[in-house]
Amino acid sequence: MAADGSTTDGHREAGPGGRRGKSALFVIACGWAGLMPHWLEPGLRLWPATGMALLLGGYSLYTVLVPALDRGRPGDREGSPSPGPKPQDPGPDGVDVVVAARDEQAVIARLVERIGMLRPTAGDLRLWVVDDGSSDRTPEVLQELRGRFPFLQVLRREADAGGGKSGALNMALPHLRARWMLVLDADADLQPDTLERLLPRAEALGWSAVQMRKAVANPLTNWLTRAQAMEMALDAVIQEGRLEQGGVVELRGNGQLLRRDALLAAGGFNEATVTDDLDLSFRLLLQEQPIGIVWDPPVREEAVLSLAALWRQRQRWAEGGLQRFFDYAPGLLSERVSGRRKLDLLCFFLLQYAMPMVAMADLVGALVTLTAPTIWPLSFVAFGLSGCSILLGCRRSSEGPVFPRMTPWNLALGIAYLGHWFLVIPWTSVRMALFPKRLVWAKTLHLGEAGCEDAAVEESAIA
Template sequence: MAAAAVIGDYRRGKTALFLIACGWAGAAPHLWLEAGRSLLPAITLAFVLGGYGLRTVLRDRQHSSANANEIGLEPSAEYVWPSVDVLVAARDEEAVVDRLVERLAGLNYPKGKLSTWIIDDGSQDRTPALLDELQQQFPSLNVIHRPSGAGGGKSGALNAALQQLQGEWLLILDADAQLQDDLLQRLVVFAQQGGWSAVQLRKAVINSQHNLLTRVQAMEMAMDALIQQGRLAGGGVVELRGNGQLIQRSTLEACGGFNENTVTDDLDLSFRLLTAGALVGIVWNPPVQEEAVESLSALWRQRQRWAEGGLQRFFDYWPVLMSSKLTLAQRRDLACFFLLQYALPVVSFADLFTTLLTRTIPTYWPLSIVAFSISGMAYWRGCRSISDGPALPSPTPWNLVVAITYLSHWFVVIPWVTVRMALFPKSLVWAKTSHHGQQPVQV
């Protein structure tokens, strides 16, 4: 607990400095530049960051050796299948846990080479009883029960199983995950033949037709995967997304397992793999299927956690991220991504606040327009791609306008989370996403 407190204070100081820097950047053009020159910082950044974003989105993914749009590799006759452990941390998942176990039991993989581990992390519903019943039906299912308040969040739950695993590879899933029967075979062959230490599957939304919010989240997942492929193809960085990540166990153990002092184990692990020189790939097809949140309140909770975890890992690893341990292309990619994803919303908020105080015009709108335009292009390209799973929403003008507007929630979430992180101590809590048991899409 003392170590967690020290880390929390360290992050608060870093966040405060970040907040001050962004506030100064947003206010400076109003206070120290003439009206005719106040747009120069934003226009300069729009060219630099816009050029980076445009190249990332338009990069040819089909002919890149750094990633694959689809897994279609066939093993040789002498191929020896490695052992795999499927690992799921579950809390209050009675709506989906039985379907999950049945689906995992139906995966095509050599007998004796696949084991499933589900960690019940202090569930208060029927999840523990259901898992005990399912363990009697499925011999390959291993269940670990953690008491309520065991600590460490999702990372603590995963670490509880890690020390017992024997598999050469780990497939980390969320409780609502759904996979095609042959996905694991194809994924393992792809990872080994490509020399990857970890591979992230594209995330596809099962319930995209439920309402407008789930539809734009389906488009957002397609956009995210397309941008990640573009980043990797340009020598940049791929980040794990929690659900649907295959990791070599020896590499994970060499990185120290899962970090229990973070709220997003996947984003934190992405940077630890990166700084260790491990190669991380991404695959478009087939995807891992999951549920999108269905209400604004659930989205708000989820995105606060994502924003906090995203900032935490940059503050924790920034010195090594900017060191010679990474290539120049990786450092450039991370710097541009950080400025667009995290700095721009905070700077824009400071810009708006100063605009109201000084009764001048906003100065960072050129950069914001460029960022939203590139996002729209990424939506369009991603949703036009073939999906081996749930159908992607059509990138019609209406859908694109709604999806681009939806992205503006980050301009509220990230400034709010930044202020909260800078002012208030953090208590690490697993703020899980609720799942309702949507039916998977079979292709």
């Protein structure tokens, strides 16, 4: 993000009014699409949803199933890189690991110890922790850790410094020297061989950024963490399919490996968004910088343990996801994005953001007109695709925490759980249309191993 508020794509960032106007237009368009079929002749009411179901369902199944079948063919080795450019040595400057931490006393020591176990492919390993105005014992813990781990560097920001997580990450950028930087959350956990596997693959395939598969570290704590573990598997399956079919891969914040020169060319991290990862994904796309995803090795992270925490987290994800489409629409529609990728973005925008809004309007229309809902063919396809992706992901061999067993109950739980997006997206969209933009780092609370174990004991006692 340039200092004058313009994006690297040449378009000035929309102010609060512009964002509210675009959000209102999105809400009105989706509302009309959901209400309109109820005033058609009975024989025509299902046609719009059926047509969209065939288009989006066909494309989505092609994206998910074809790559999955290819990976299952004899001779296809899991995780083996395809032929690509000659690998470039990461260089003697090593790797910079960067973490933005606020009130992370429960997990920060474990993170530093895990980073100390990593085996870099060349050069030094440096860990930069940006203490972003912590009010707990995080500063004291970091001070003690510095005496034990020479690779640890600590930067301090005031609590009111602004810019959220993006501001904290940008503070570290001038200090970095390595070709690659690995961005982690404070609760991240990596395998010791992560860097020696990840860096050569990124270099060989010419990627500018790589997203590691996110694996839930506490999948068996309660029903909600089981559902989130299935959701992460689903997401990785779809992302891999989009990559292999020439679509768009999105960064997920934790476990993202970035080539520093590509990041700087894109303007660093955008301090005017609540989801730095999703925003950066589009800016790298517009800079024609390729993003990859790897199934293994994964990055482990804690799942949230309560519905209230899930609601707060998903509102932030939904807001950032919609905002990037509003902010970068001119660039996404330009010639810099291929027709293949435009189709990919359109299909997943309609499935991820438009369909929940249309479904809510359809429900309102059904209640007002006393007619049957009309969007169900499209919803059926979306939930069917989700179930297929969960099965493919959770039955696939993988490193890291185990996936929930694919019993009928767990599969039904995973599919039903995804219904929360049909509440989150409409609520967030309407809020964005009505209220000014507020940049608040609503961080996820991390409890550490002890906290998760206590929650698991509490859950079993209740059961």
